[in-house]
Amino acid sequence: MRLAARAATACLLAAAAAPAAAWVRSSSCPGDPNAGFALWWAGAPPVLSYRLSTAQVPVGCAPAGCANASCGGDFPTLETLVKASVDAWAQARTAPTDPTPCTGLTTAYQGAQTDPVARIQVGVEDGQDLIVFRKGTCADMVPAGTPCLTQGGCGNLYNCWEEAASTGTLALTVVTFRTGNGQILDADTELWDWNGSTSRPTGHYFTCAGPNPPVPTCTGPGYNQEGCVEWDVGSVVTHETGHMIGLDHQTAAPSVMAPTLSGGSTAQRVLKADDVGAVCTIYPPGQPALQQKLPGSCGSSSRASTGCGCTGGGAGLPGLLVLPFLRRRRGVRGVAFADRLR
Numbered sequence: 001m002r003l004a005a006r007a008a009t010a011c012l013l014a015a016a017a018a019p020a021a022a023w024v025r026s027s028s029c030p031g032d033p034n035a036g037f038a039l040w041w042a043g044a045p046p047v048l049s050y051r052l053s054t055a056q057v058p059v060g061c062a063p064a065g066c067a068n069a070s071c072g073g074d075f076p077t078l079e080t081l082v083k084a085s086v087d088a089w090a091q092a093r094t095a096p097t098d099p100t101p102c103t104g105l106t107t108a109y110q111g112a113q114t115d116p117v118a119r120i121q122v123g124v125e126d127g128q129d130l131i132v133f134r135k136g137t138c139a140d141m142v143p144a145g146t147p148c149l150t151q152g153g154c155g156n157l158y159n160c161w162e163e164a165a166s167t168g169t170l171a172l173t174v175v176t177f178r179t180g181n182g183q184i185l186d187a188d189t190e191l192w193d194w195n196g197s198t199s200r201p202t203g204h205y206f207t208c209a210g211p212n213p214p215v216p217t218c219t220g221p222g223y224n225q226e227g228c229v230e231w232d233v234g235s236v237v238t239h240e241t242g243h244m245i246g247l248d249h250q251t252a253a254p255s256v257m258a259p260t261l262s263g264g265s266t267a268q269r270v271l272k273a274d275d276v277g278a279v280c281t282i283y284p285p286g287q288p289a290l291q292q293k294l295p296g297s298c299g300s301s302s303r304a305s306t307g308c309g310c311t312g313g314g315a316g317l318p319g320l321l322v323l324p325f326l327r328r329r330r331g332v333r334g335v336a337f338a339d340r341l342r
């Protein structure tokens with residue numbers, strides 16, 4: 001009895017000293033975090049090289065701003081916030097006073113993407129990650145009868161949101177990776193931005209204001225208001241960058257990878273302790289990324305039938321999975337990062 005009690009106490013102390021990590025890595029079998037390979041960026045150090053599209057907020061709008069655009073059409077402000085949000089992961093510190101980050105992951109902003117075509121091309125494996133604001137839904141931005149409305153591809157042709165509007169999703173990150181080992185090859189993020197209409201609005205009004213000085217929540221739907229917080233660009237981009245580096249949603253601990261966001265708040269701009277633990281464990285300084293073979297294989301669990309597919313792009317092709325350079329493009333999406341919870 002006494003021995004048993006002592007062992008139990010020791011376990012409790014150990015648990016208190018080293019709380020279990022709650023973060024979850026995205027896997028090469030989307031929808032099944034326990035199958036395939038965990039996703040990771042290669043490189044020594046791994047570099048997240050990214051650009052910000054000017055398709056929705058042109059560079060030249062500031063300081064007067066462009067009407068009906070995110071962050072008052074102020075590109076420099078938008079750019080500064082996006083950079084800070086992406087870079088937060090590379091600047092992760094266990095303690096704020098630590099002189100250096102606890103991760104070897106680095107980020108490299110390559111500037112605004114102004115090319116008329118490249119600035120709206122998401123899901124293209126070009127080695128450069130793109131953050132782009134989509135204007136409205138394709139259904140209300142693309143002329144009726146346009147072939148892409150039924151065949152797909154309108155998003156990259158018209159810079160509109162191609163996903164179903166009914167989901168209310170704020171943003172979507174598409175990660176391309178090698179199925180043979182989980183190495184990420186490309187990651188692009190789309191934010192579903194407002195279509196500019198107050199009478200028939202679709203999308204979300206994103207803001208850049210805050211946190212200092214403190215600003216209020218926008219009133220009503222928030223469209224075109226400035227100096228207030230509606231859907232915070234910083235919180236959304238911080239979350240989506242987590243997907244870009246290979247993290248999945250989690251709800252077990254405070255985290256920017258929580259699958260829901262509260263409108264009117266900038267709180268999710270700041271990495272939580274579990275997020276810091278994730279990036280610093282997966283991408284330790286001076287070492288390659290932590291590769292991880294997960295216990296299951298694609299299709300081995302009941303979830304895989306909807307999450308993985310594992311046919312490499314078509315039924316009858318499962319054998320292609322053994323090819324080392326087969327690439328599958330899957331969305332790691334903020335599906336539930338969607339509903340407004342005020």
Ligand SMILES: [Zn+2]
Nearest residue numbers: 333334335337
């Ligand atoms: Zn998400």
